[in-house]
Structure formats: structure tokens, C-alpha cells
Amino acid sequence: MTGWRERWREWRRKPRNAEASTGVVWHLRVERERGAVGRLSDRLEQTLRPSVPETALRAVQVALDELLTNVIMHARQASGPIELQLARTPGALDVSVSYLAEAFDPTQWQSEPRGGSVEDSQIGGHGIRLVRALMDDFRYEYVDGRNVLHLRKRC
Numbered sequence: 001m002t003g004w005r006e007r008w009r010e011w012r013r014k015p016r017n018a019e020a021s022t023g024v025v026w027h028l029r030v031e032r033e034r035g036a037v038g039r040l041s042d043r044l045e046q047t048l049r050p051s052v053p054e055t056a057l058r059a060v061q062v063a064l065d066e067l068l069t070n071v072i073m074h075a076r077q078a079s080g081p082i083e084l085q086l087a088r089t090p091g092a093l094d095v096s097v098s099y100l101a102e103a104f105d106p107t108q109w110q111s112e113p114r115g116g117s118v119e120d121s122q123i124g125g126h127g128i129r130l131v132r133a134l135m136d137d138f139r140y141e142y143v144d145g146r147n148v149l150h151l152r153k154r155c
Contacts, residue, residue, distance in 0.1 A: 024051075028084040030068060037068045040084075048086075052093055056155035059134040060093055063151055066127035067097055067106070075101040075147075092136070095151040103142040106131070106149065 026047065030036045041061045048057050064084075071082055078101035085096040106128050132138055137152035 024088045026084075026086040028086070030082040030084060032072050032078065032081065034069065034072060037065055037072070040068070041065060044086075048088075048093070051088055053155045056093060056153045060095060060151070060153050063131045063134050063153075064095065064097070066131055067149060070106070070127055071097075071099055071101070071147075075099065075104065077102055092152050092154045095153075097149040097151070098146050100146055104147055105140045105142075107138055107140045 028040065028043070030040050041064070044057065044061055044064075048060075052060075068082060071078065078099060080100050083098040085098075087094045109128050131151075134153070135151045136154045137150065139150040141148045141150075
């Protein structure tokens with residue numbers, strides 16, 4: 001019986017890694033059509049709302065809407081569906097977006113300077129800037145012909 005007590009004490013003394021996954025990982029596929037983005041947002045709402053604070057959930061929904069819309073509308077020679085992986089960690093929601101297309105790093109993209117007021121602004125060209133502002137981490141890599149975007153929202 002003393003063996004289990006020692007194991008229990010040892011387990012309790014181990015530092016907890018706040019970045020470790022809770023084991024909840026979702027793999028999703030989004031077709032290359034604008035309506036699929038709205039359906040994804042609805043699904044995220046239903047699935048994540050119980051475990052993700054509303055402000056973090058909304059930020060992820062807006063960021064994904066912007067990025068997926070860009071892929072659907074602008075990715076040259078893109079093929080196949082867009083793959084998503086979401087992982088809920090104790091302190092964050094991590095999202096990876098992966099799609100087959102020519103390399104394009106949105107983290108390096110700079111929009112044209114726009115006017116300072118709403119009246120001077122034009123539609124378009126603000127999405128990447130918005131994603132940068134909403135996410136705590138926004139990274140890119142190109143792996144085996146796939147653009148892979150990594151997003152993190154602390155919550």
C-alpha cells in the first residue's frame with residue numbers, strides 16, 4: 001500500500017505544464033466555398049462555447065473567417081479542402097490552418113497605407129492586420145506544398 005502513496009505524492013509534486021494539451025483536439029475540414037466558413041463558425045460556437053471564454057471564441061471566429069476567406073478568394077493554384085486542427089490547452093486555444101497552394105506567408109504581408117478615418121477606408125486589405133491584432137501568436141510555415149498557419153489565443 002505504501003507504493004501508491006509514494007506515486008501519489010510524486011505526481012502531486014510534479015510541476016504542471018500550462019501549455020500541455022488537455023487532450024481535446026478537433027480535426028476539421030472546410031471546403032473551398034464561402035458558405036463553408038459560416039458553417040465552421042457556427043460549429044465552433046456550438047463546440048467551444050462551453051470551454052472557451054466568449055471574447056477568445058469571438059476573436060478566433062473572426063480570425064478564421066478572415067484567413068479562410070482569403071484562402072478561398074485569393075490562393076493561387078489552390079486545391080483540395082482546407083484542414084484545421086484546434087487544440088484546447090489550459091491557457092489557450094491553438095489553431096492550425098493547412099491548405100495546398102503556392103507559398104504565401106501572410107505574417108509578412110503588409111497592406112497598403114489607408115486613410116485614417118472610416119470614410120477614407122476602402123473595403124479589403126484589413127484582414128491580416130485584424131488577425132495580428134486579435135491573436136496572441138500568428139506564425140507561418142510551408143511544409144510539403146502546404147501553407148500552414150498557426151494561431152494562438154490565450155484564454
